[in-house]
Amino acid sequence: MAAMILEAQGLARAFGGLRAVDGVDFALRAGEIHALIGPNGAGKTTFVSLLSGRQRADAGTIRFDGADITRLPAHDRVARGIAYTFQITSIYAGLDVFANLALAVQRQRGADLAADVRAAAARVGLQDHLATRAGELSYGHQRLLEVGMGLALQPRLLILDEPTQGLAAAEIAGFIALIRSLVPATTVLLIEHNMEVVMDLAQRITVLNFGKVLATGSPEEIRANPAVQAAYLGTPDA
Amino acid sequence: MKALALHIAVIAGLWLLHGLLPAYHHGNMARIMVLAVFAMGYNIAFGYTGLLSLGHALFLAAGMYAMGLGAQHFGTGALPGLILGTLAGGGIAGLVGLLALRTAGVSFMIVTLMFAQAGYLTLLYFGAVTGGDEGFPLPAAARILAGLDLTQDGPRYLVALALFSVGLMAQLALVQSRFGRVMVAMRENEDRSRMLGYNPFRVKLTALILSGLYAGAAGAAYGLLFGYVGASFATIQFSILPMLYVLLGGAGTTLGPLLGAVLMFYLIDTASTHSSAHLLVIGVALLVLVLFAPKGLLGTLRDRGIRWLP
C-alpha cells in the first residue's frame, strides 16, 4: 500500500442546521490523482475548504504528511505545500499576469524571479500575455492563470475546484495533459463535474452525497457501484 | 530605470527650487515636504495595502510628542529626537494595528478613528505635561541638527528636503520590492493572497508599522523645523489631510503624496487668504475626488497610458 500524504478522520462542518460535511473519513495516496464527485450541494467545496483551511472544521482531524494540521490557518497549510485553486476564478484582476504569477513564484525564494515567472507562465501557455492585465484575459486564460498560480507554488498537494468549468474542448485536452505531467511529484485532488475528465484522469474517485462518503474506489468500481448510480448517475433501471 | 530617473529628477528639482523660490514659497515648500512624508506613510497603508485609516494623526502626534517631550524634559538633541519620534510613530501604529487589524473595512476606519480620538483626548487630559491644545514651543537649543540651525530658513528647507528624499527613495524601493508586491496583493484580493501562503495579518501589520514610521518621522520633523508641539496635530483634521493629499495625487503612486500635498496646500492657502472658505475647499475636494476621480491625478495618468509609473 502506498504512503498516505493526507488523512482526514471524522471531519464535520455544519452551517446552521445543515450538515454540509458530516463525519467524513478520507485519505489521499502520495502521487495519485484523486477525483471528488457528487451531486450539487453534496458538500464537495466545503470539504476541500476544510482541507485547505479556508474554513475551520467543527470536528475531526486532518493530518498532512504525518503532522496534525487541523488547527493551522490556511496560509500555514499553503506554506507546508497544500495549494488550492478557486472554483470561482480568484486572481488579481487589476495586476498584470507577471505580477499574478510572481506572487506565487516568489514564495520559493529562487534567484531569478523573472526567469521563474516566465517558466511558470509557459507551463500554462500564458508566456505571451505576461504584460496583460489579468482582468482583461479571456475567461479560459483566467482559469489557466488560476491553475498556473497554484502550480507555481510547487505544491505537494494540489487541490483543484472545478478547473475545467468554462474551458473549450481544446483547452481541456491541454489541461488533462498538464495535470498528468504533475504526478507523481505532486498529488492532485480534483473536484470535477465533467465525467469524461474524471474517468480519463482519476486513479481513484470518492463520491460524496449529503455530506457523507458514499463510495471510494477506482473509476471502474465507482461506475459499477449501484448506490452511486442511484444517487448520482440516475436510477439503475432508467 | 525610468522610474528611478524620474524620482531623482523630482528631488533635483526641489533642490533647485531652494535657490529660486521667494521666501514665502520657500517656507511653504519646507512645510509641504514634511507633510508629503506624512502622506507617503499614509499612502503605504491606504494606497498600496488598502488600509483606509482615519487615525493617522495619532502616529503623527506620537512622533511629535516623543521628540518634543524628550527635548523638553530630558534635553535630547535633534537627531535622537527624530529617531525617537520615528520609532514612536511605528510603535504606536504597531499597537493600534494589533487590535484594529482584527477588523476590516468600515470597522477598521472607525476603530482607528476612535483610537486616534482617545489619543487626542489623552493629550488634553495630561495638559499639564503636553500643553494641551496650546502646545509648547520647542527650546532653540533642541533645534540644532548636525550643526544646522533649524530656526533658519535655509537649513530648514534642506533638512526637510533630505528627509523627503530619504522617504521618497525608500518608498520607491519598498513598492518595487517583493514585499511591496505582497502589500498590493492584500489590497487587491486578500483571500487569494492567503491561499498563496501569505499571512494577511502579518503583512498588513508590517505595512501599518512602516506607515507609522513615516508619520512619526514627519511629526518629529515638523516639531523640530517649526519649533512647536501641540495636541492640535492629533485631531481628526490631521488624519483627513493625508487622505486628501493621497486621494488627490493618486493613491498607490509614489509621487502622488507630494503632488497632492503641493496642490492641496496651495488650494487651501489661496482659499484662506481671499476668504475664510478653506473648509469648503477641503469638503468640495473630497466630494469631487470620491465622485469623479477616485484614482487621483497620477492614478488616472497611469491608467491613461503611462503604465510604468510606480
Added chain:
Amino acid sequence: MGFGPFLLLATLEGTVMAAVLALSAVGLSLTFGVMRVVNVAHGEFFMLGAVLSWAVSLYAPNPVLAFALALVLVPLAVGGLAALADAAVLKRLNYDPEATIVATIGLSYILQQAALTFFGPDARPVEAPFSLRLQFPWFGYSGYKLFVVLAAAAILLAVWTFLRRSRAGLVMRATQVDRNTARAFGIDVDRVYMGTFALGAALAALGAVLIVPIQQAHYLMGHDPLLLSFIVVIIGGLGSIRGTLVAALLIGLSDGIISMFFSPTLAKIIATLAVALVLVFRPQGLFGERA
C-alpha cells in the same frame, strides 16, 4: 452639598444628555441599519438643527412661538437637505461603504463652512420657551431640562410606532433585511434610502432643537454629538434600535456621572476606547445578537 444630592444632580444631567443622545443616535443607527451607510456628517445635521433654531428665534416674536416653529421647520429643512445630499452624492457612489465615509467627511466640511459663512463664528444662545425652576431641598433644577427628557421620549415612541406599525416602517425594515429582495417585491429602494437618510438627519436636528436652549449654537458643535452617537450606536449593536436606546442611557448616565466626579475628558477617553474594543472583540455590540 453631600454625596447623595451630588449624585442626583449628576444623574439628572446624565438623563438629559441620554435623551438627546438617543435621538441623534437612533438617527445614525437608522441610516446605518437600513442603508449600511456610516454618516460622518451626522454631527453636522445636529449642528444645523441648533443653528437653524437660533435663526428661527431671530424672526419669531416670542420664545414659545420660536420653539414651536423650530420644532416643525428645522427637522423639515435639515431632512430636506439630507435628501438632497443622498440624491446628489450617496446614490452616485452606489452606497459603497468606504467611499460614502469619505464623501460624508467632505459633506461635513461643506456644512460647517455653510454655517460659518451664513451664521458667523460666534456661539449663539437661544432662549428656552419657559423658565420654570424646580426646587429640590439641595439645589434648584431647570424644568425645561426635564421637559427635554419627556419630549425626547415622546419623539422616540413616535419613531418606534412609525417603524413597527406603519406601512412605510415595514418597507424600511424589509429593505434593511435584504435590499435586492425588497427591490424584487417592487419596493422603490432609492426612495426608501432617501427617506431614511432624511429621517436620520431630521432626528439629529430635533435633538438639537431641544438642546439648544441649554447649550449654545455654534458651527463646530457637531463634533461631540457625532462621536457620542457613534459610541452609542456601536456599543448598542449596529442597526439595532433597542440596543441603541439602552446604550444611549448607559453612555449618557455614565458620561454625566464620570464628568461630574472626575472629568469630561476622562469620560470621553473611556468611551472611545470602549468603542474601539467593542468593535474589535464584540462587533455585534454589547446588546446585539451574534450574526
